[in-house]
Amino acid sequence: MSEKLKVAIIGSTGYGGIELIRLLASHPLVEITSVISSSSAGMPIAEWFPHLTDIQTALLDDVDPQAIKAKADLVFTATPAGVAAKLAPQLLDAGLKVIDLSGDYRLQDTALYEKWYKKTPADEHYLKQALYALPEINGDKAQGASFISNPGCFVTSALLGLVPAVKAGWIDPASIIIDAKSGVSGAGRGASLGTHYSELNENFKAYKVNQHQHVPEIEMVLSEAAGHEVVTTFTPHLVPMTRGIMSTMYGAVKGEHTTADFIELYKQFYEGRQFVRVRKEGVMPMTKEVWGSNYCDLGFNLDARTGRITIVSVIDNLVKGASGQAIQNLNLMMGWDEGLGLQFVPVYP
Ligand SMILES: NC(=O)C1=CN([C@@H]2O[C@H](COP(=O)(O)OP(=O)(O)OC[C@H]3O[C@@H](n4cnc5c(N)ncnc54)[C@H](OP(=O)(O)O)[C@@H]3O)[C@@H](O)[C@H]2O)C=CC1
Numbered sequence: 211m212s213e214k215l216k217v218a219i220i221g222s223t224g225y226g227g228i229e230l231i232r233l234l235a236s237h238p239l240v241e242i243t244s245v246i247s248s249s250s251a252g253m254p255i256a257e258w259f260p261h262l263t264d265i266q267t268a269l270l271d272d273v274d275p276q277a278i279k280a281k282a283d284l285v286f287t288a289t290p291a292g293v294a295a296k297l298a299p300q301l302l303d304a305g306l307k308v309i310d311l312s313g314d315y316r317l318q319d320t321a322l323y324e325k326w327y328k329k330t331p332a333d334e335h336y337l338k339q340a341l342y343a344l345p346e347i348n349g350d351k352a353q354g355a356s357f358i359s360n361p362g363c364f365v366t367s368a369l370l371g372l373v374p375a376v377k378a379g380w381i382d383p384a385s386i387i388i389d390a391k392s393g394v395s396g397a398g399r400g401a402s403l404g405t406h407y408s409e410l411n412e413n414f415k416a417y418k419v420n421q422h423q424h425v426p427e428i429e430m431v432l433s434e435a436a437g438h439e440v441v442t443t444f445t446p447h448l449v450p451m452t453r454g455i456m457s458t459m460y461g462a463v464k465g466e467h468t469t470a471d472f473i474e475l476y477k478q479f480y481e482g483r484q485f486v487r488v489r490k491e492g493v494m495p496m497t498k499e500v501w502g503s504n505y506c507d508l509g510f511n512l513d514a515r516t517g518r519i520t521i522v523s524v525i526d527n528l529v530k531g532a533s534g535q536a537i538q539n540l541n542l543m544m545g546w547d548e549g550l551g552l553q554f555v556p557v558y559p
């Protein structure tokens with residue numbers, strides 16, 4: 211059997227990082243050779259996460275690009291916004307391949323990044339090297355890439371639900387409204403006032419209305435699909451659940467189509483792809499139906515009275531929205547089957 215690909219994870223003590231460890235533990239062609247922490251180097255990771263006892267036994271390493279290169283060929287950066295902007299150039303210069311889970315390399319326009327993320331953008335020289343890869347939309351470009359920027363979680367759920375209809379010209383892009391809800395693990399592991407139990411439990415709130423950092427990323431891909439500039443309304447909400455995103459999307463239909471036509475259009479668009487499932491007419495997907503898995507499930511209903519289509523898209527934010535999709539991108543990058551290490555059934559109920 212060929213030697214396994216050696217990978218390292220920076221940000222391994224965060225939610226995206228521990229999810230990478232969970233998923234890669236059963237990947238047949240990958241071995242995690244370094245788990246890295248900027249704050250707890252020297253400690254065994256199971257000290258913080260006993261569920262990883264006997265699964266990831268390595269001690270946490272420091273963030274040192276040369277030392278990482280000595281142990282690994284590829285590194286995942288599962289770090290807060292702004293960190294990879296500074297760190298990825300050092301990792302690339304050390305000869306490592308990089309898959310970044312943050313938003314730092316998704317927008318090629320540095321002014322746009324500064325405006326929406328309110329952080330210093332990455333150096334344009336390195337930004338140009340990054341391939342933004344949403345596997346079902348442009349994953350064909352990933353093979354052989356050495357630097358991949360993984361899409362945002364809300365973005366993934368919204369775009370997989372919208373791109374086929376926008377590309378086909380079946381909905382008016384200017385009419386699109388994206389109403390999205392996320393479980394709290396989307397906010398990462400760090401404690402904050404807005405995400406602690408008594409603030410969140412039995413509560414439901416909209417946040418960053420018209421100011422969310424995923425707006426320009428959604429618009430970037432929708433504009434490409436439409437062939438002209440698209441602006442859109444996106445409202446994220448926080449739901450008192452741990453995992454899951456549901457994006458409910460509305461658009462004015464162009465031309466004579468039925469719900470069945472939309473279902474057929476999407477089935478054809480995603481034919482041969484393993485991780486997008488289209489529900490039959492009359493059935494809408496629920497977040498539990500993708501929980502813990504790399505699936506994105508879609509449902510459709512066209513209201514003949516209003517001429518609007520309702521599209522419901524669900525993902526697990528930590529899997530298809532982050533770490534699972536990063537592994538899917540790794541598979542495509544390496545020229546492997548995109549489903550390697552990701553073929554498990556959602557946890558239900
Ligand atoms: N949670 C989600 O559903 C999704 C997250 N993302 C993105 O993925 C990235 C990681 O998210 P998530 O895991 O949730 O975040 P967390 O806050 O849970 O974890 C981030 C980790 O980054 C490490 N870190 C912090 N600062 C530095 C630094 N200067 N250098 C190196 N490491 C650092 C920390 O670990 P330590 O102190 O041990 O170094 C921390 O555990 C973020 O950019 C996020 O936006 C994208 C899609 C979905």
Ligand SMILES: CC(=O)N[C@@H](CCC(=O)OP(=O)(O)O)C(=O)O
Pocket residue numbers: 291311312313362363392393394395396397398423424446448
């Ligand atoms: C619930 C929650 O707070 N979710 C996060 C998800 C963002 C994210 O992880 O994406 P980036 O990589 O683009 O920062 C948020 O809304 O900011």
